[in-house]
Amino acid sequence: MTEKTHDPVTFDIIQNALEAVADEMFVAQRKTSMSAIIYEVLDLGTGICDAAGEIAASGAGIPAFVGVLDKAVKRIIEKHPPETIQPGDLFASNDPYWGGVTHLNDMILAMPVFAEGRIVAWTANIAHWNDVGGNVPGSMSSEATEIFQEGVRIPAVKLIEAGRPNQAVFDILYVNTRLPDYLRGDLWAGIAGVRIGERRILELVEKYGADTFTAAIDDFMELGERRARAALKTMPKGTFTFEEEQDDGAIHKIIIEVTDEHFSVDLRDNPDQKGSSNSSREGVEIAAQLAFKAVADAQAPGNGGFFRPLKVITRPSSIFHVVEPGALGYYSEVEIRLFDLILRCLATHFPGLVPAGNFASICGTVVGGKHPDTGRHYTIVEPQLGGWGAWNGRDGNAAIFSGFHGETFNCPAEVAEARYGLTVDHMALNPAQGGEGEFRGGKGISVHYRVRANDNFLSVGYTRSRMPPWGVAGGRDGTPNYVEVLRPGKAPERYSFGTNIPLNRDDVVHVVTGVGGGYGDPKKRARNAIAEDLRHGYLTPERARTVYGYDE
Structure with a gap:
């Protein structure tokens, strides 16, 4: 076993290496995918989480996708007790009610990384698949009223167990799409991505030891939190409100409170969920995380530690906190409206900020x-x-x-x-x-x-x-x-x-x-x-x- 060290230079090497690993995962998935939405548009995201599921490092791609990964991994851990997870397992989820966060087109793959008999990290990715079934080609319908109309649901299940594919799940995926060849290619590209991440993390652990590796991640989280709290102290304090009319005449309302200790976003006073333009609670958190990061400290690490001072308050059964079986095909338009609403509220009260x-x-x-x-x-x-x-x-x-x-x-x-x-x-x-x-x-x-x-x-x-x-x-x-x-x-x-x-x-x-x-x-x-x-x-x-x- 390699001797444990808290040398800050070693920590810095490991922390930067994790960013490089996440980027390599991104490149591997992009280069091997079948669909242009992935290999040209880059509608994907990659990242590495710590053993508890907190985001530790992110690769390239869509920021709102990277924000999904920690939430998905935490739900996987919640559903699968630690004693049931073993080396070589690989999990899949696209269900917003089971850690999928977005909509059924976006498949998340997550893999535990074991070292010295314990999980030291998770590698994860997410990509948009062109078609996962449902009542319309492309699986996105503005007329959907229930998630059952939007495609096949994969609720945080083991796709691969101890290195052995669960063929039943693969078959369910292949038979529930109008584009099985594309889905097969995109799926295995995602599997390749998380596996290359596991390989590179194990190389780091072999070089520095599991204890030093995990200590470096903890140190990175603490750095993120320190940067966020330092940024909060420089921001104007108070409670700020704003409301904005939407295209359909609905009014979206927000209350932002900024103190030395937290940045809170209150969305309780908003319309009830309706149709397919709804967001999961976790998706709303992502929109708030992106806005908070942009205005607080754009250069700080975007890890779980940075977002500890952020609080999001929602009302179940609203467009910002859909409950089952609500549809989410156009979740992205709800989240981007919220992202925009937060920035517009701050622009109104903090001139020159955005x-x-x-x-x-x-x-x-x-x-x-x-x-x-x-x-x-x-x-x-x-x-x-x-x-x-x-x-x-x-x-x-x-x-x-x-x-x-x-x-x-x-x-x-x-x-x-x-x-x-x-x-x-x-x-x-x-x-x-x-x-x-x-x-x-x-x-x-x-x-x-x-x-x-x-x-x-x-x-x-x-x-x-x-x-x-x-x-x-x-x-x-x-x-x-x-x-x-x-x-x-x-x-x-x-x-x-x-x-x-x-x-x-x-x-x-x-x-x-x-x-x-x-x-x-x-x-x-x-x-x-x-x-x-x-x-x-x-x-x-x-x-x-x-x-x-x-x-x-």
Whole structure:
């Protein structure tokens, strides 16, 4: 046995190594997955938890996905007593009521890492699968009222036991999808990811010893907590309230309390759960964690220790705390609305802390049907890029994912055309006018997907489709997100939510995402910046005259 040490240099080496291990897990899963939503869009997340299930290190990918992993592992530990867990076990869960947190499309795989006869860590990942059954292709229906309508439920079960696959569970997964080849490939890619993580952690333990390894994780957690509490002491104290109207007319309300000891988010006074736009209690915690991390200390370790001062208060049976058997297909739009609400509340009370509003939606776009070349069923699942809000001193970023969605990418046109039954006719920045200010909001996108065969379908879930990104300090509001279906010879059909909208050959799905809000009085914008906007087509001459007072 290697001698135990509390040398801070050794701790630092182990802590940084864990981040590298989580990144290697991410790369292994990405490189071996079958679906473009994983290997191109990077709709996944990886991480390492300590023996108790607290997040210790995170890999690349979607921040909101990394936040799922500790909650899933804790539920696995709760369901499976320690004496029933053995080396070589691997657990799976996609059920929000059994640690899955999000919706049934997102599968979590978790593996205990044993050393010196005990669990010293867990490796875990999560990825979006294109189809897990349910009453519509793609498994996401805005018309669902119960989770039973959304696909197969895997409630924190052993997928592999002591190194031996539980073939019954594999068979249940394969038979409950319209895309079994893709699911099989994505599943085994996830298994490869957690296994490579286990291998690398065991190499660390062999080098430094199990006691030193676990002590390094504990030290990292304590560092996270110290950084969070130090940040709290610098923040304005008090109780801050805010409410915001949503696209459907509902009012979302929040109370934030900041003290030297805690940052609390109270969401009890909010609408009852309804349809498929609900979030689990754990998902709401993730949204609050992301917002707290962003405003408190963006550079601190994002581990379990950092979030100890955060408190989240919810009401069961509300949209922010769904109870079984409520549906969760569009959970992401509820969580991103909350993430945005927290930031907007703080922006109102703490001027200069956060930028103007952004397009703030996943803008989930699902198109599928029979592939015109192969005859096989295909489903494309695409989150969309959009415009970010301006800040004091700089324009908003154009055409990137929301902060909630993180370090992900759009699917390249060449891949979409090769893998799916679509042609990408057009991809450009959204020319809509809005978001003007001394610093302007970033541009969203405008994309045309042309359908190549009959009997295809479209399902979408967009928010900020009526209530645009907000401007700050005199800046103009941005523009909304929406989808149009353009059929030859017919008037455009506009959607924000829709399920199984029929598509036929030469129909066009026109995706439009919002321009971010502006910052500051437009009259103060520099003339050379206005000229640049005109030159790039971001601004029309008429708008330059009426909003900016600019006349060449």
